Amino acid sequence: MKNCYINGMGCVSAQKTFESGFLEEIHLNETENVLFAQQPSYKEIIPPAAIRRMAKGVKMGIYASTQALKEANLEQPGAIITGTGMGCTEDSEKFLKAILDNKEEFLTPTSFIQSTHNTVGAQIALGLQCKNYNFTYVNGAVSLESALIDATMQIGNAEIDSALVGGIDETAAHTIEMFQLNNSIKKEEDKPYRVIGSHSKGVVFSEGAVFFALENRQTETSYAQIRDVFTQNILNPNQAQAFITDFLTQNDTTIDQVDAVVLGYNGDAGFDHFYDAAGSVFEGIPQLYYKHLSGEYNTASAFGLWMASHIMKNQEIPAVVSINDCRKEHYDTILLYNQYQGKDHSLILLTKC
Amino acid sequence: MDALKQELKSKIIEVLNLEDVAVEDINDNDALFGDGLGLDSIDALELIVLLDKEYGIKLTDPKEGKTIFQSIETMAAYITANRTK
Numbered sequence: 001m002k003n004c005y006i007n008g009m010g011c012v013s014a015q016k017t018f019e020s021g022f023l024e025e026i027h028l029n030e031t032e033n034v035l036f037a038q039q040p041s042y043k044e045i046i047p048p049a050a051i052r053r054m055a056k057g058v059k060m061g062i063y064a065s066t067q068a069l070k071e072a073n074l075e076q077p078g079a080i081i082t083g084t085g086m087g088c089t090e091d092s093e094k095f096l097k098a099i100l101d102n103k104e105e106f107l108t109p110t111s112f113i114q115s116t117h118n119t120v121g122a123q124i125a126l127g128l129q130c131k132n133y134n135f136t137y138v139n140g141a142v143s144l145e146s147a148l149i150d151a152t153m154q155i156g157n158a159e160i161d162s163a164l165v166g167g168i169d170e171t172a173a174h175t176i177e178m179f180q181l182n183n184s185i186k187k188e189e190d191k192p193y194r195v196i197g198s199h200s201k202g203v204v205f206s207e208g209a210v211f212f213a214l215e216n217r218q219t220e221t222s223y224a225q226i227r228d229v230f231t232q233n234i235l236n237p238n239q240a241q242a243f244i245t246d247f248l249t250q251n252d253t254t255i256d257q258v259d260a261v262v263l264g265y266n267g268d269a270g271f272d273h274f275y276d277a278a279g280s281v282f283e284g285i286p287q288l289y290y291k292h293l294s295g296e297y298n299t300a301s302a303f304g305l306w307m308a309s310h311i312m313k314n315q316e317i318p319a320v321v322s323i324n325d326c327r328k329e330h331y332d333t334i335l336l337y338n339q340y341q342g343k344d345h346s347l348i349l350l351t352k353c
Numbered sequence: 354m355d356a357l358k359q360e361l362k363s364k365i366i367e368v369l370n371l372e373d374v375a376v377e378d379i380n381d382n383d384a385l386f387g388d389g390l391g392l393d394s395i396d397a398l399e400l401i402v403l404l405d406k407e408y409g410i411k412l413t414d415p416k417e418g419k420t421i422f423q424s425i426e427t428m429a430a431y432i433t434a435n436r437t438k
Contacts, residue, residue, distance in 0.1 A: 105406075109395055109398045113395070
């Protein structure tokens with residue numbers, strides 16, 4: 001089996017991750033229950049004729065993927081594999097609203113064409129003129145992880161040498177309203193919105209696009225090696241510890257060998273006990289979180305992977321993402337655990353190159 | 354006719370989301386497709402829907418589109434002659 005290395009990354013998120021260094025400029029939010037992504041200037045990388053038809057998610061995806069490829073010095077990836085939980089909701093809403101408003105007449109093509117879940121992967125391929133394998137996973141909160149599994153298997157089996165993998169989700173007005181109605185988004189009275197120690201249900205909802213240029217060879221730009229990715233749709237809280245220890249055993253890794261664990265705490269008191277259970281496995285080991293920076297969305301775990309990769313390369317943990325005060329001399333093995341609303345559990349194991 | 358031309362320019366900018374293009378930037382005789390405004394086949398579909406929705410004109414012969422959508426001038430002339438609303 002060939003190894004799989006993260007050799008380039010691009011991140012558009014609620015933080016200014018698209019231009020500044022690793023978490024150098026941070027905005028800590030405790031007052032907004034929806035966090036919108038900080039938008040870079042797209043005009044430099046997307047032709048005007050194309051940009052006018054693109055919704056936010058497509059633009060964010062193209063920007064992040066361009067950054068990842070540029071950093072890895074990769075022109076034609078062997079595969080473009082994306083993950084999205086909600087797809088292009090902005091154009092889907094526009095198209096569906098037009099159907100209702102115009103009584104099923106006068107339907108225009110643009111928003112329909114751009115509303116499909118694979119629009120981001122397709123637009124990246126069009127921009128690169130890349131006719132290689134192109135696939136989009138729409139598997140809720142394990143969409144990114146599904147894309148990673150596909151890429152690591154293809155690279156591992158030497159079917160391809162490289163892959164561009166990303167997670168993209170965008171907010172849209174009606175979807176936000178729906179999530180507020182079903183209490184998936186925190187209420188005004190739940191302020192201040194804290195992720196650790198929260199007693200309220202729901203999350204601070206957000207959006208973003210993070211891309212990774214993966215290759216079978218280690219280069220000067222390598223961040224980390226993806227050792228393994230595992231997903232499980234349903235898990236009882238009392239199975240969370242075994243879920244993690246079994247995964248580590250399968251990867252010949254002991255708990256003591258894990259130098260840091262990244263937990264997907266999102267401040268939803270209804271489900272964060274999964275992370276409490278996971279964290280109890282790693283006492284005395286640095287525990288990190290990130291959704292106070294990124295907000296929650298189906299592919300927010302991509303932000304976690306982006307953060308863990310930076311930590312592994314820099315060998316340093318920023319205080320703003322620490323849950324406990326533990327520190328290690330080296331960060332050679334990092335484990336990421338994520339779930340959403342008690343479903344779509346995922347584990348990613350990273351090791352130092 | 355002048356008011357219709359202004360209205361058309363404004364609607365085209367809005368419907369086609371022509372960022373960085375203002376009504377003043379479009380001359381009445383500028384080509385809409387190709388070298389002029391640079392519209393493409395998807396835009397043509399949007400313009401057909403625009404004619405139907407706003408002016409009650411249904412284009413049944415696609416060949417007609419080439420002549421009608423040449424410029425704002427030709428569009429305005431066709432709308433004036435054929436509009437039902």
